[in-house]
Amino acid sequence: MTVARDLLRRCERLLDGAARFCLYTRAALTPLSEVRKGIIASWNDFIPDERDIGAGLAWWERDVADRYVKPHDRVLVIGCGSGRDLASLVERGCAVTGIDPAPRALARAAAYLEAQGGTAALECAFFEDWPREDVFDVVWFSWFVYGYVPDSSRRIAMLKKAGRNLSPGGVLVLSYPINPPGSRAAWLARAAQRLWTNDWVLEEGDVIGRLRNTGLFSYEHRFTREEIEKETRAAGFYVEWLGEPIVVLRAAAAADETHARTGDQSRVASVSVIP
Numbered sequence: 001m002t003v004a005r006d007l008l009r010r011c012e013r014l015l016d017g018a019a020r021f022c023l024y025t026r027a028a029l030t031p032l033s034e035v036r037k038g039i040i041a042s043w044n045d046f047i048p049d050e051r052d053i054g055a056g057l058a059w060w061e062r063d064v065a066d067r068y069v070k071p072h073d074r075v076l077v078i079g080c081g082s083g084r085d086l087a088s089l090v091e092r093g094c095a096v097t098g099i100d101p102a103p104r105a106l107a108r109a110a111a112y113l114e115a116q117g118g119t120a121a122l123e124c125a126f127f128e129d130w131p132r133e134d135v136f137d138v139v140w141f142s143w144f145v146y147g148y149v150p151d152s153s154r155r156i157a158m159l160k161k162a163g164r165n166l167s168p169g170g171v172l173v174l175s176y177p178i179n180p181p182g183s184r185a186a187w188l189a190r191a192a193q194r195l196w197t198n199d200w201v202l203e204e205g206d207v208i209g210r211l212r213n214t215g216l217f218s219y220e221h222r223f224t225r226e227e228i229e230k231e232t233r234a235a236g237f238y239v240e241w242l243g244e245p246i247v248v249l250r251a252a253a254a255a256d257e258t259h260a261r262t263g264d265q266s267r268v269a270s271v272s273v274i275p
């Protein structure tokens with residue numbers, strides 16, 4: 001009996017690994033346009049309930065908003081979804097624009113705001129494709145949305161774009177999923193991807209999940225702190241404040257002027273880790 005159970009356990013692990021390899025390799029060969037359909041499907045019905053939308057900011061988001069967001073600030077919320085964080089920033093008296101590619105979630109945000117008597121400009125788009133050059137005092141990447149954008153080089157380009165939407169002295173806030181997993185199956189899928197060309201790259205730290213009955217999959221990238229620092233630096237930002245999993249960034253050029261004036265060589269104003 002023990003031998004049979006042991007054999008079955010080994011089979012189970014082997015089949016799990018094979019299934020994960022197939023899933024990750026299928027993702028690696030899927031064009032970005034299809035990956036994006038999965039991203040929309042993953043989030044269209046996220047936080048549908050009004051009471052949950054009204055719950056407002058998590059404490060670690062509120063901590064950053066209290067420090068860096070002032071009433072009347074122009075705030076761009078990237079990935080506003082059904083409006084939890086967006087509505088809270090509207091309540092703080094900010095002039096808010098929200099964008100999200102998931103139309104059902106965005107419709108819920110609009111209905112919630114209307115019911116509350118609040119206003120915000122809402123636009124349905126992936127931020128990378130958003131054509132507007134409007135300027136904001138705060139660019140707020142919503143809850144982990146930075147990790148829902150595949151491919152490090154695309155994320156860096158997106159941060160550079162966000163930088164062009166920032167007023168001088170403005171801040172960029174982003175939160176990110178942590179604890180990248182290690183998986184041999186995912187490693188093999190990444191190796192397989194090198195044999196084909198695709199318009200995005202499956203990377204270490206990517207987590208792919210199946211979306212039932214759709215043939216689509218969910219996507220998330222989990223970060224190390226070094227990775228966040230590397231990507232944000234490559235986009236021309238420095239870390240002003242970090243309380244993992246949320247970080248506040250400023251454009252490095254503006255910071256260089258300030259540091260040159262004050263002789264202050266420090267970059268990170270504060271680092272803490274939220275347990």
Ligand SMILES: C[S@@+](CC[C@H](N)C(=O)[O-])C[C@H]1O[C@@H](n2cnc3c(N)ncnc32)[C@H](O)[C@@H]1O
Pocket residue numbers: 039040043044046047078079080081082083084085086099100101102105125126127128142143144145148149
């Ligand atoms: C975790 S949900 C957050 C929703 C809402 N802000 C909240 O906190 O309840 C992440 C949102 O990011 C959106 N999103 C994913 N990729 C995006 C992109 N490239 N540009 C803009 N929004 C994106 C998703 O559609 C989803 O609504």
